[in-house]
Amino acid sequence: MKQTFYSNGKLLLTGEYVVLDGALALALPTKFGQYLTVEPISSKQIQWKSFDQDGSIWFDDTFTFNEITHKTFSSENSVRNTLLEILHEAYQMKPDFLLNKNGFNIETNLTFQKNWGLGTSSTLINNIGDWLEIDAFELLNKSFGGSGYDIACAQNNAPIIYQLIDNKPFYRKVDFSPNFxxxxxxxxxxxxxxxxxxxxxxxxxxxxxxxxxxxxxxxxxxxxxxxxxxxxxxxxxxxxxxxxxxxxxxxxxxxxxxxxxxxxxxxxxxxxxxxxxxxxxxxxxxxxxxxxxxxxxxxxxxxx
Missing domain, CATH: 3.30.70.890 (GHMP kinase, C-terminal domain)
Structure with missing residues (x-):
């Protein structure tokens, strides 16, 4: 059965850098984001394709279950290794997603140009979290790192204030739609x-x-x-x-x-x-x- 997930991109209006140390930040989810589509396949592997906004493929590779479970880096491709790291940490959080007989055909589709910096990684991590029903904040922390404000934007359709308190994320929607x-x-x-x-x-x-x-x-x-x-x-x-x-x-x-x-x-x-x-x-x-x-x-x- 085919499943589709979507997450919003992000911009940080206040608190860049110091949000890592607990500053109160104003973050803005964008109208641009990323889709993730998952379909089961018979072989024990993940076939992955990533599409840019214009429909061009910017990443195309296959991961065996063994590579993911053992975090086996088989190339110097930094994109592949980053994705393998994320999938490995997701497996650590939910091992049974690789314990069935089926693999997965996965496609990601950006609605913004990947170089724009609106959250190619955060929208991916949040989509994987939704797919596997695991905590995307924890997955971010274990794989990519960061404050997590971008994950909060991925999950909310309105501006938010965001703050780390005792290294835990706290956020809420706010009314920010300036008349200017x-x-x-x-x-x-x-x-x-x-x-x-x-x-x-x-x-x-x-x-x-x-x-x-x-x-x-x-x-x-x-x-x-x-x-x-x-x-x-x-x-x-x-x-x-x-x-x-x-x-x-x-x-x-x-x-x-x-x-x-x-x-x-x-x-x-x-x-x-x-x-x-x-x-x-x-x-x-x-x-x-x-x-x-x-x-x-x-x-x-x-x-x-």
Whole structure:
């Protein structure tokens, strides 16, 4: 019997990096996500194909049950090895899914370009969690790592606030649909940023994180309690400057868009993926002139 699962992508509006240390983060599930389809087959293996948004195959391989149970890395393909790691940890959590006589034909289909950084891994892990009826947060922690806010976005169809308390995820839906959202845009920086390396860099840089968390929490709460553009701009610029100091790197605007008459804020891992742009007028022309062709307005991107 064929089964299909779907998970939402994600963007992190506040709390990038410091969400790992317990900061209160405002996260936005996206209208883009990933499907996972599972069909049983007779052989004891998993035949896997992953499709990009345009229908092209970006990963195609087969895993024997023995490779999964023993976590046998048979190649240097990093995508294959990452997927094998996830499947092995899923097996550890639910061994009986590989104890029957049937294997599986699995297909994944992204509704966004895989380089966009909207959660290719998190949507996959959440879909596998749904399929096998295991805790996707635990599966993430055992395989890929991270705060888990992206798993919470995968499971919710509205903005959420998210926080790790004693290393356990707590989140709830919030009313965040700013009346100035016509001035909010998302621009892709033409570069996929590695979450793992970005997190490692943050861990090496951080100090006095408690003070930073307190300030980020105030910003997150302010964005939820105020619905005017001036306050929004003030708070996200403050957020950028705080993280710039912690990471000891320039803000995205300082580095690439210093002549832009508006605000640019990093989302998630700094230096790649999408940024938030606040602009009085539609900024498409400015960014296209500089080679950034992908720009989406708030309502095109965010579930609400």
């Amino acid at each position: 959202r016509d001035h909010l845009f998302f621009v892709y920086l033409n570069k996929k940023q590695s979450s793992k390396s970005a997190i490692a860099n943050y861990i090496n840089k951080q100090n006095e994180v408690g003070k930073t968390i307190e300030q980020i929490n105030k910003i997150t709460k302010s964005l939820l309690s105020n619905n005017d553009l001036r306050t929004f701009v003030y708070e996200i610029e403050k957020h950028e400057n705080l993280l710039s100091d912690v990471l000891e790197i320039s803000t995205i605007k300082e580095a690439f868009f210093d002549d832009f008459k508006g605000v640019v804020k990093s989302l998630g891992a700094w230096g790649g993926d999408f940024v938030l742009v606040v602009s009085k007028n539609n900024p498409t022309g400015y960014f296209k002139e500089r080679g950034f062709e992908t720009l989406l307005c708030y309502d095109e991107m965010i579930l609400k």
